[in-house]
Amino acid sequence: xxxLGRSEEKKAxxxxxxxxxxxxxxxxxxxxxxxxxxxxxxxxxxxSGHYDQAHQFLIDNQISAGKAGYFVLTRLFCKEKPRRF
Numbered sequence: 001x002x003x004l005g006r007s008e009e010k011k012a013x014x015x016x017x018x019x020x021x022x023x024x025x026x027x028x029x030x031x032x033x034x035x036x037x038x039x040x041x042x043x044x045x046x047x048s049g050h051y052d053q054a055h056q057f058l059i060d061n062q063i064s065a066g067k068a069g070y071f072v073l074t075r076l077f078c079k080e081k082p083r084r085f
Contacts, residue, residue, distance in 0.1 A: 017042045029078070048079040 020042025027040065029047035052075040059071040 020044075047076065049077045050079070051076055 023043065026044045026046050029040075029045045055075060057073040059073065062069055062071045
């Protein structure tokens, strides 16, 4: 029976993802981050700032389009407020 519940969760997840990705709305991240961050899930956002290049993380052994490489994680300092993303 748990599979039926999981199936419904997956269906809701896919619907939420599809709605967010097809929406033309662009959220200014500096105003939206103050509230519930779940409203940002699968939405288009815009933010201004600069990357903290001195503190990057490389995650190796990542495959994309059949090619091995790295994921690069870099903190972003928001221009309008002293926040890191």
